[in-house]
Amino acid sequence: MSKLFYPININLDNLEIIIIGGGNIALRKCKNFLEFGKSVTVLSPEFKRDFLEIEEKVDFIQDIFKEEYIDEFDMVIAATDDKETNEEIACICRKKSKFVNVVDNREFSDFITTSYLKRGDLLIGISTGGKVPALSSKIRRDLEEIYDEDFSDYVEILAKIRKEVIKKYSDKTERRKVLKSLVELELDELKNFEI
Missing domain, CATH: 1.20.5 (Single alpha-helices involved in coiled-coils or other helix-helix interfaces)
Structure with a gap:
């Protein structure tokens, strides 16, 4: 049986979040958190150039992943471009009771992030359980036409x-x-x- 994820909205105010990875997916995850008013820490030996656009709102650690880096964080996003590293991060998080999302492996994830539409206080989450992200994105685009900025x-x-x-x-x-x-x-x- 496939892993099921329960839909939930989380108050991020008291959570410390780290994103491990410096590529496109890490950048997108980072921007999503910023859209909800939550600053994050991003850990990577290298960062995509586009991170410069948000450098004043993010704490950067330029280094390879080390287990001790996640100690002070409650939520971890494993978004490196290496599947084995992401799985290692997930295993360490489980051992340390950290909430983890592995961007390339839903089976190793405690939670997944949904595609969403945000209009002020209206928040519509769209998910295929991590199975077909492109479909979630299409549904979000369709909803954007129905629920415009007004x-x-x-x-x-x-x-x-x-x-x-x-x-x-x-x-x-x-x-x-x-x-x-x-x-x-x-x-x-x-x-x-x-x-």
């Missing part, structure tokens, strides 16, 4: 109206009915909505 405003306005509805309607059935009807409204209708 959707972050939609979520914000809807959240404000929801608070007012909760204050106004003490009857839970009536409240639920009003809240259900709100999500059917377009952005312009929400902007003009009065409780």
Whole structure:
């Protein structure tokens, strides 16, 4: 039976994260964490030139992987270009009770990162369980057309109206009915909505 991954959103505030690798995948993972406001450490003997764009937001360790480098970290991303090194990192992480993602081997991973669409507070994760990342990316592109950049405003306005509805309607059935009807409204209708 194939390994199953449980979908979960994690608060990264109190987690220390290290990405081991300096290539394209490591860079993409790094940028994803930065998009969620989380700075990370990246360890590699060499770094893709594009890391210069984000050098002020990332801590770099220019060295080969050594076991002691992961001691102070809670989450480890093994993203080297060497499969054996990535598997070694995973085994060490298990021994040290570190949460690990091996980018080229889901069987060695405690978690996988999904493709996602982020519009303000709206976050839609898309996953094929690590089996077909290209399909996850295609679905994300399709969703980008449905939920464009304006959707972050939609979520914000809807959240404000929801608070007012909760204050106004003490009857839970009536409240639920009003809240259900709100999500059917377009952005312009929400902007003009009065409780």
